[in-house]
Amino acid sequence: MFNVHAATATAPAVSPLPSVPANALRARPLATPAPKRVDAEAYQRASQQITDTLAVLRDTLAPQRRVVHAGDIVHSAGEQFTHLFIVNAGLYKVINLTPDGREQVVGLKFRGDWLGFDGIAGQQYTCDAIAMDTGEVWMVRYDALLASAARQPVLMSLLHEAMSREIRRDRDSLMAVCTLPADARVADFLRDWADSLARRGLRTDQITLRMTRAEIGNYLGMTLETVSRALSKLAKQQLIGFDGKGRRDIRIPDVAALTAFVQDCVAPEANGGVTLQ
Amino acid sequence: MFNVHAATATAPAVSPLPSVPANALRARPLATPAPKRVDAEAYQRASQQITDTLAVLRDTLAPQRRVVHAGDIVHSAGEQFTHLFIVNAGLYKVINLTPDGREQVVGLKFRGDWLGFDGIAGQQYTCDAIAMDTGEVWMVRYDALLASAARQPVLMSLLHEAMSREIRRDRDSLMAVCTLPADARVADFLRDWADSLARRGLRTDQITLRMTRAEIGNYLGMTLETVSRALSKLAKQQLIGFDGKGRRDIRIPDVAALTAFVQDCVAPEANGGVTLQ
DNA sequence: CGGGCGTTTGAATCAAATCAATTGGAGTGG
């Protein structure tokens, strides 16, 4: 893990394509600490956008609503693909399975996310989607969705954007697993969770993980002991705090500090920060 | 890495949903060595399907063709999203970037794959797609594609299936990185590559990696030295062989043996195989 | 022929997994 070797060690190769230089993005200065108010506005906008999107879907599709409780299976691997599911409320884990018996949490879904995209290609779902809490999903027959979308282009856009976002997010997960050490991965996981909540207009200073350490570890590619140690370390540095009786309620006083911690793991000497071990 | 702790340690929770039991798929016997002829037929069918799909896309979209050479940039992160790209020939790497400067190969694309899905959501690409060899991509304006697809539903299906496949594949990558030790990951990488070739009607006993060890390692989340060691180990066990002058032409006498090697890494004692170290 | 790059291989080090012991709640039943 934590590979420092360069990835793109290929020849410069003058490109005939009408595109910006390969390293246009890399050339920009690192660390982009945007002002806090802008973030707050952006989050509020994102939250409103999710609400609006759900309203459109509800009004144009009149989806079948289904209330779920912790442990309920929304769809499972091997099952015939018929529906896509839109998360209106609750929290869901997506579990992938391999023929040889390995299984892993490969995604977590919140309000506004969709479930079941993996089923489109092969006519059957290739993973389990399980509710981790009481919630509500909207069921939409895929063929009905296509029919509606043919008449209402906005529906098609929403669908494509949701799939596109999922592809992006999966890639980010892969990157986190491949390029961050265990501590940073846990920190990034919490940061990401808080961010997901923020973009849905929820408070981020207090999050409730509805997962065991084993599940978190499975998601992040490490053992439960390593997760526990990482959390303890973050707590010792005051980056997180444990609230309530159990150790699943986590307080995040400053999300930006978590981000900084991740940064520091990536480039320890770059930042002038004191590495208080 | 190589987490053995159970992921789904949640309460059984009787589900009101009309779905198969959670562990219906897991209960089935492991190891599914399908007869070889069936595989060959399936591969041929897959190959024909890709060819047919490309023919449909060519005929209905009349896409702009673009010849590329090794190192050419198909699209790059930050660039305005306008086109999707369909790979007609060649091999491409997809490189993801983070604001803090990390970069990673997050995907490899072959004939029939699409490029650029990540750009749909935010109106700009979030990664670089770079040709690793001479090839040809077909450029399709996204808005034009939507317009055509509105009239030709088959186009829409092809698009959605391609996106769905990508989501699946990304999840499988994540699983390989999270649940397999380094040696197995390299073996799985080669097996997957051979499989990709086979499904495109190409020979699999002889593959040419157009990547450095550093790039392979970056893709698989390990260092170049570890990749090299893993390859040497596989070669020592006759699972692969080095052809030609350089060490990038790899001969795979028996793809099934590679699969068995991966299996054996996952469940060493389960299989009655002799663990010839 | 010599320099540069990619690759291999060995030895030392380190981060994370494994093994093991203990703590702490939540739930159950006397």
Place this chain on the structure above:
DNA sequence: CCACTCCAATTGATTTGATTCAAACGCCCG
């Protein structure tokens, strides 16, 4: 209410797999 069990979580000791550091080799190309 308390004793009991069960499971999640923490923490420590040890092992191990992968990284890091280092050296050498082979190939391509000027």
